[in-house]
Amino acid sequence: MDYTFQFGELLPYSDLIARGVLSTVILAIVTTVLGCLLGTLGAAARAGKQTFLSRAVGVYVELIRNTPFIVQLFFIFFGLPTIGIKLTAGEAGLLAMVINLAAYSTEIIRAGIESIPKGQLEAARTLGLSRTQTFTRVVLPPALEKIYPALTSQCIIVMLGSAVLSQISVEELTFAANFIQSRNFLSFEVYMVITVIYLLLAILMRQGFKLIHYFMFPNLRARS
Amino acid sequence: MMSVFKSCLKFVGLIGLCITALSANANQLDEITKRGMLVVAVPQDFPPFGSVGSDLQPVGYDVDTAAYLAESLGVKLELVPVTSANRIPYLQTRKVDLVISSMGKNPERERVIDFSRAYAPFFLGVFGSSDAAVASAADLAGKTVGVTRGSVEDLELSKLAPEDAVIRRFEDNSTTISAYLSGQVELIATGNLVAAKIAEKGNSRGLKSKFIIKNSPCYVGTHKGDTELLTKVNELIVAGLTSGKLDELSMKWFNAELPAELKL
Amino acid sequence: MSVFSDWDILRNLLLAARWTVVLSLIAFAGGATVGLLLTMMQVSGRTLLVRFTRLYIELFQGTPLLMQLFLVFFGLSLMGLEVSAWFAAALALTLFSSAYLTEIWRGCIESIPRGQWEASRCLGLSYFEIMRHIILPQALKVAIAPTVGFSVQIVKGTALASIIGFVELTKAGTMLNNATFEPFKVFGMVALLYFLLCYPLSVASRKLERKLNVAR
Structure with missing residues (x-):
């Protein structure tokens, strides 16, 4: 191997990398919050009776889950302006991430809801709780607890997927990698360092979710 | 199980060594003649230098220049479509022999690859x-x-x-x-x-x-240290400029002859 | 410039979709082989092997597929190994999918109640006999649905190979968009073709799962 690694050459770009990390983190947080909220709404629609809304949500979920993220991204960024909807690169990227996570979390949360025994629902209704109350107080908490690991893994997958946003000039972590690579041509060193940063972000995110879990399900904690 | 894994690793390492040894010692020009194939990185997203025809094959001034070089060397041509961002890594990692991809020269690039004389205006x-x-x-x-x-x-x-x-x-x-x-x-x-x-x-x-x-005229890029290949490419470009071959390509793709300063 | 009719666009996309299919199959075969090996290591109970698999899964599930592709593509070359976009894409997707498949399959094997292990031990069966005759046949059944489901992720993952210059469906899409500049139409068609590839797999996975649940 006649190649010497020059990791030191990356130091002048630490600012750029830091900014990339910040963007990726912000994108991940906003996507996680919005995606899970929309997913909960979508799951509520899907779990109910077969209405137009539940079918529309079903079609949306299938469309998103069965096409690659990068194609969705290109469609939003390049395709939508031709019919008059123009979004900046950042908006397009965020939108693509949110609709992606929303589709997956709809399916995941729905599976959680369906695993709740029907008897609990009936019991809650008999006790005089309204439909909304039954959903938010009786069905949703144990459902979320059940699918929490799956949901959080999906959030991490979507965060890692944001690497593709660099393709439409969003200045996140991979953009920083590509940018540095185009300036000093040290492709391997750059991608190595950035990959390690992604790994750290993923680990950090998982720990963060564990912390949230601890605070979100206090009752369940007491019981177990 | 671990010993199997280790021996696998050794085997991979051995192959790696052999290949490194091969590419490090051979003169790239001889290598090209020996394999009978010139591998050139060309653009496919940069008309009129390189774009795709209706069968998605690259066409354009750079592609024709590559074909001219291969023909003059008496070898077959293999085109590798690249982007502006990855063409230099392609050359550095010897995935291609030459980059003919409307590439301009600057000090940053000269540190990592070699440049021929200019072959097209830009x-x-x-x-x-x-x-x-x-x-x-x-x-x-x-x-x-x-x-x-x-x-x-x-x-x-x-x-x-x-x-x-x-x-x-x-x-x-x-x-x-x-x-x-x-x-x-x-x-x-x-x-x-x-x-x-x-x-x-x-x-x-x-x-x-x-x-x-x-x-910022366009240059052909070669791997650092491929002196014989670079000399040959320069000879062929000069020949192409004097014989009018490159002018012909320029008329075809740019609708104009090459500017006089390029021929100096 | 407008040498492309709608039929030209579709024809080129269909031709490129072949490579998406081939790459998906290779990645699936590779991922399944490596994944099987890793699953065996994971359930072997040997500390070192289990730790190695955990690290492997952590690495490949914790980093973007795009980065893995870049590292394989440019990294192997620096080590002196000649890698084509083909090979790099197939290798990176193999590594990526094996990590996920291992995770899925381990879950399936562990879903078989511990009691069965103990019962089999009492009957005097060896580790491999228990695996071969008791655990695997049941685990295999459980594994089919999620495995088919994951194959959708592999097909979609191949789209990223476009970024290292591998001409498959997505790359053909960007090339055609560049030549025709009809992004709405081109990327719409690209999305549709992916949907046609992936949706049957999704439906099959769901059907299999339902069938299995009824059988149990």
Whole structure:
């Protein structure tokens, strides 16, 4: 191997990398919050009776889950302006991430809801709780607890997927990698360092979710 | 189980060593003649230098230049489509013998690869719709300019543009051009000949030259230290310029003869 | 410039979709082979092997597929190994999918109640006999649905190979968009073709799962 690694050459770009990390983190947080909220709404629609809304949500979920993220991204960024909807690169990227996570979390949360025994629902209704109350107080908490690991893994997958946003000039972590690579041509060193940063972000995110879990399900904690 | 794993690793390492040894010792020109094949990186998203025909095969001035070199060397040609961003890594990692990809020369690049003499003209400029009021780099303040990451345009513009100009860097030329055509950026920095091609499209919003950044002719790139190959390529370019072969290609793709200073 | 009719666009996309299919199949075969090996290591109970698999899964599930592709593509070359975009894409996707498949399959094997292990031990069966005759036949059944489901992720993952210059469906899409500049139409068609590839797999996975649940 006649190649010497020059990791030191990356130091002048630490600012750029830091900014990339910040963007990726912000994108991940906003996507996680919005995606899970929309997913909960979508799951509520899907779990109910077969209405137009539940079918529309079903079609949306299938469309998103069965096409690659990068194609969705290109469609939003390049395709939508031709019919008059123009979004900046950042908006397009965020939108693509949110609709992606929303589709997956709809399916995941729905599976959680369906695993709740029907008897609990009936019991809650008999006790005089309204439909909304039954959903938010009786069905949703144990459902979320059940699918929490799956949901959080999906959030991490979507965060890692944001690497593709660099393709439409969003200045996140991979953009920083590509940018540095185009300036000093040290492709391997750059991608190595950035990959390690992604790994750290993923680990950090998982720990963060564990912390949230601890605070979100206090009752369940007491019981177990 | 672990011993199997270890021996596998050793085996992979051994292959690695053999290949390194091969590529390190051989003279690349001999290597090309021996395998009977010239592998060239060409653009496919940068008309008229390189774009795709209706069968998705690359066509253009760079492609024809590559064909001319292969023919003169008496070997077959293999084209590898690359982007502005990955063409130098391709050369560094010896995935290709030559880069003929409308590539400009600058000190950063000269540190990592070698350049031939110029084979095609290229005037870098900023282009935009006819109603955009831009006449110099200073006017870019507050404007959004699209550029292909890692291109000479990118490097030059990054130096010239005022602080509050927004430079949007895209992965390859096709994304940059698409970003302009779909209205995602107001202006683009690219070559004059490329801009002329874009202006032919229906939704180019009357693409016009705003100002020229730099005369940055195109060079053939070779792996650092491939001296024999570089000398041969230079000979062939000079031959092509004197025989009128390159002029012929220029007429075909640029609708003009090559400028006189290129032939000096 | 407008040498492309709608039929030209579709024809080129269909031709490129072949490579998406081939790459998906290779990645699936590779991922399944490596994944099987890793699953065996994971359930072997040997500390070192289990730790190695955990690290492997952590690495490949914790980093973007795009980065893995870049590292394989440019990294192997620096080590002196000649890698084509083909090979790099196939290798990176193999590594990526094996990590996920291992995770899925381990879950399936562990879903078989511990009691069965103990019962089999009492009957005097060896580790491999228990695996071969008791655990695997049941685990295999459980594994089919999620495995088919994951194959959708592999097909979609191949789209990223476009970024290192491998001409498959997505790359053909960007090339055609560049040549025709009809992004709405081109990327719409690209999305549709992916949907046609992936949706049957999704439906099959769901049907299999339902069938299995009824059978139990």
